[in-house]
Amino acid sequence: MSTETNSKKTEAIQKIQIKEPILESDFKKIIQLVDQNLSPDEVGPDYLKSLPSGSIYVAKANDKIAGAVVARLPKIYFDELHEKYTSLDLIKTKKEKIGNIHIIIVSEQYRGQGIGQRLIKKALTFLKQSGVKTVVAHIWMQSPKNGSFLLFSSMGFKPIRLYEKTWQQYPGYKCVRCGSPCKCDFLEMALDL
Numbered sequence: 001m002s003t004e005t006n007s008k009k010t011e012a013i014q015k016i017q018i019k020e021p022i023l024e025s026d027f028k029k030i031i032q033l034v035d036q037n038l039s040p041d042e043v044g045p046d047y048l049k050s051l052p053s054g055s056i057y058v059a060k061a062n063d064k065i066a067g068a069v070v071a072r073l074p075k076i077y078f079d080e081l082h083e084k085y086t087s088l089d090l091i092k093t094k095k096e097k098i099g100n101i102h103i104i105i106v107s108e109q110y111r112g113q114g115i116g117q118r119l120i121k122k123a124l125t126f127l128k129q130s131g132v133k134t135v136v137a138h139i140w141m142q143s144p145k146n147g148s149f150l151l152f153s154s155m156g157f158k159p160i161r162l163y164e165k166t167w168q169q170y171p172g173y174k175c176v177r178c179g180s181p182c183k184c185d186f187l188e189m190a191l192d193l
Contacts, residue, residue, distance in 0.1 A: 016061045016115060018122050021048075021068075026058055029065040033105050038140070039182075043070070043103065051076070054126040059106070059115045067106035069119035071127055074098055077136075087160045091134055091190055099132035104151070108144075116151045124155075128193045135193060138163075141185040142177050149187065157189035 021027055027045045034043055048056060052073065059067040072080065077100040088095060101123055106116050127135055137157060139148040164185045177184060 016059050016066055016110070016113075016118075018057050018059050018118050020053065021056055021058045025063075026060075026065065030056070030058065030068045033065060033068060033107060034103060037105055037108075038103070054130070057119055057122045057126075059110070059119055061110070065107070066110040067115045067119055068103065069101065069105075069123045070103040071123040071135075072100040072102045073127070073130055074132065077102075085138065085163065085188065086136055087188055087190075090160055091136070093134035093192070097131065097133040099127040099130070099135050101135060101137040104137075104148070111144075111147065116147075117155060120151070120155055124191070124193065133193055135191045136160075137189050137191075139187040139189055141187055149189075152189050152191075155191065157191045160188040160190050162187050 021030065024045075027048050030048060031043060031045065048070070051070070055071050055073070055076075057069050058065050074096050077098065078086075078095065080102075081100070083095075086098065091098065101120060104116055104119060104123075106119075124135060135157075137152055139152055141149065141162075143149070162185060165183050
């Protein structure tokens with residue numbers, strides 16, 4: 001790759017801004033990205049709008065949403081996800097101080113440009129400023145090219161426990177990879193802040 005090509009790529013990456021979604025169209029684009037890449041109906045506009053300020057960040061390239069991250073504070077996290085999916089026996093932090101990266105997604109055309117790391121850093125800053133001591137993420141092990149695991153590992157997250165075929169327990173859950181029932185596994189990972 002030529003120096004000129006690298007320079008243009010770096011310039012394009014720098015033009016991508018990480019910010020909170022503010023427009024109705026931002027929320028619609030986040031939902032569309034999640035529906036196409038994770039699971040249809042995983043999140044809706046009411047859910048996204050109900051989260052506290054700082055919980056959601058988007059990577060914007062002009063008017064396009066290149067990616068998004070959704071972080072959950074401890075109360076929201078444990079209200080939404082059953083404790084059996086958090087290894088409280090292996091995590092030394094009190095439950096009231098455990099936050100979560102709920103969703104991290106980068107549009108296919110923007111992958112491999114560091115956007116996922118930038119989004120996660122923003123979410124980690126929000127969680128730390130909110131008093132969270134440990135952040136848990138449930139990594140989709142069947143993500144394209146194992147990107148989720150590689151991304152979170154590069155950010156210092158450590159594997160805790162593998163949950164096999166978890167979504168089979170949820171009738172109607174539809175995975176973009178394998179449909180319904182979903183046969184995917186997830187790996188619980190954690191990072192102490």
